[in-house]
Amino acid sequence: MAALINVPAKAKRGDIIEIRTLTSHIMETGFRHTMDGALVPRDIITSFTCRYNGAEIFRADLFPAIAANPYLSFFTVAKESGKFEFEWIGDNGYSSTASASITVE
């Protein structure tokens, strides 16, 4: 699935940088009904993790109250050049990953 990741390409060592992520997902709440009264089963992303050169720097548990196409923004300290890895896990075996690299001077 498509994901949009916004990480600065370059940063000074020790800078606090903002990471913004957006992924496409319906985030079906499991509380909605169709016109003929059938419950639409829940289908959401339940967990998001961000790793920076292998170490977990941010994690989130998501619930049906998170809007469709979950957007998350958070901060981290730029310590060394390397790679950010993002992982979304959800209902019905949903799993999606993305990555972004950064150069730290």
Next chain:
Amino acid sequence: MRTTRRQFLSLAGSVTVIPIVTLRPLEATPAMLNTAVRNIVGEAPIHTGKVKLDIPPLVENGNTVPMTVSVASPMTADDYVKSIHVFNEKNPQPNIGNFYLNPSSGRAQISTRIRLADTQKVVAIARLSDDSFWQVAADIVVTLAACTEEVN
């Protein structure tokens, strides 16, 4: 004694300064929200303050409401925010999200977009590294509800 014009105006001025986002203690919340909060917090006392919840006081569409939670914290190895928990009062489920931070976060701030099924209160609770809990609440007026509408 007659009220002078000056006295009247100063009185009227002081009355109109009412904040749009009112802050209330957690005592006034329904049972479901309280249970969800206690599941995270346990029996620990919840202090008011330190946490800032940035959310529009009036939203037209509850399907996507931008929200930012920030906590006043130096984010050092001995004093940092462990996690931020966000709850609502009247959605079908009281949880919105749990966000786990660490000292290398640098700044204790997260943003996301949420759903609100009704005009209600949103509560954000932060757990600090000394395991103290801090909270803030905001009231939001929603004109178009999310979560439970019919699927076409």
